[in-house]
Amino acid sequence: MTVRSNYYFCWKPSNQLKILFLTHRVPFPQNGGYPIVVCNTIRGLVNLGHEVSLVALNAKKYHHENNDDDNDLLSKINYRAYDININVSVFEVAANLFSKTSFNIDKYYDADFERLLVRELKITQYDIIQFEGLFVSLYLSAIRKNSKAKLIYRLHNIESQIWHRLSQQKSDPFKKSYLKMHAKRIKNYELQQLNNFDAIAVFTEQDKSTLMEYGTKIPIEILPVGINLDHYQPDFEKTEFPSLFFLGSLDWLPNREGIEWFLENFKQDLIDGELRVRFYVAGNDIPERFDDYDVMGKIFIQGEVDDALEFVNSKAIMIVPLLSSGGMRVKIVEGMAMQKCIISTSLGAEGINYKNSENILIANNVDEFYEAIKLCIADEDYCKRVGLNARKLIEEQHDVNKVTEKLVAFYQTLV
Template identity: 50%
Template structure:
């Protein structure tokens, strides 16, 4: 079985949501004997020096990439208004990248070509013209939904109108593309339902975030208490928006609960304004070298997302590390978790306050929830079980 995977960023190192999902997919398929080729857009926002990649998984694949600048250009955004294209998507297409991909397709015969996310779909026509492989689209989230929800929360009218415009264009594009594949993978059951509402008529299955549990070693002797933490890429607008809400509306009351309580904020591309919150009780760390070690050292994970779709990889990782996670319903969407059993759901400042108070006054409580969280992700998110099921679909598609 030969598979080509197309990605909108280089999934090495696997240090945030999208790279982790892609990396674990590749690792699991390699373990099952699938020959993997990877074509990645090496985007300016997340540029990786390919020569500095030292990874056993990387050594086992056939890798191709092209550096592309996807930064928002004011004039480009303006003139796009008068076109019929989605600016969010069109920025990922480049003629030179297309030529490299075309050469890969002409020099190799693939059984499966998997598009990881909407932003590599602009290359679909090229792939169709140069390959007879079965084509799979994996929706990491419902892209237009992210922008639609952001627009709904935007108070500045001109910005809200533009966000609404972007979401409409994305929605049209997503709906147009969804039936052009042989198979679609949704990352959660709610996303599967949304895709069905698009009018999806092709085969549709759910493949949640899968993790390699060998990576998530828990050592409670290194976990400090009472500690809260937030971990996430801070250049992703829903993360930024949610954390701002928590710091403004919830943290001032939480901080008064105990002089020993500490709240640690970490993540890539930490925005400058968050350092203004730094105090004796609130520590802004920025990007951490080892996310798993960072999670292991803290007790309670805070995920105050107010928008977004898909499945939060950091929550899955936190559950794998036996963390007690306090999250909004939005953040936990798509994860088969149960409030009060393997997670605590909080959607209002009062609910966050009560949940945090419960955890810091009853230390056994957060440990019990964390233990159950690990059992939940072992049941639903194991890399081996998920990739075996994916390979079975590959085989079914290619024998038809």
């Protein structure tokens, strides 16, 4: 196991908190919803004078050149990354069919990491320990035994809900049954863990309602995704109109499923139909088979881009065809901040206080997507008006400074 660390020490005023974040992946670079949310939260807490530590499981053994934004944040926190192996063999997958748990969760447990974590907790007394997602909850029991901190679970997604919705999209009986099995096992695990925390933070009212239905007894606080609005400065002189784009990590199954659905249904319309517009697909971990969708001058499968916001700025209309998901899509919040005209499923836009046709367009099937695209590519002024209204919404409800202040107030009620 490789351990990499960065230490930053500061004097702690009596009214400030010592907070530890646990993540199942390294949140650098900030190129997806999970790392953006984690880093924005940490940055907001640091700006308010709190002492923050971050311990990240590094499953991909990813080593990257930190940009200035990453380096600035790392210089202000205590940071450690632990390399772990989450690869699962074919034999282990087969053996898991007869297990009561899901390997999708179990693979994040590492005994060596747990021992190092316990050692850290005996040295340092934290006020708050925040679990960023379900996968690091595997260490909840050990942490509870070795720390007096209040333990907060930030729910990024209801994982069992995602797997259940994925199963509903499948027509193949074996795939449907397999996904349902994992959904049931993950839900059982979620139900076992939820009330073992001291409190839960969620992004949406829908997720809070689901947790209440699950029988959650501990406090649940709704805190929307917060972003640093200073980073989102659109420049329409560099925007290609009309143009469609999708940006998202395709190692996340709902993203991959959604964009495949869109390409299968609209490829021909984009190539030689009435939708005379270029379509760009960008993001991490795009499978090689997606190259088959690439059509010169029509559909561009670009893969990972060097600067996500520069890419977003260069395109006009954002497509979010999510069919199975939960939580709040950070990419929509970012797109709105960049004044993009966005066409999304209602599931994709879940948790955002949008008004259909005013600050976003909602489309839930092929015909609705077709009509929305046709409308947008024909009227640039309409797209700009939708984008401007979207930016106003984000300024009112998703400013990271306002969201972080609410988070700290929530911490204080617990401590």
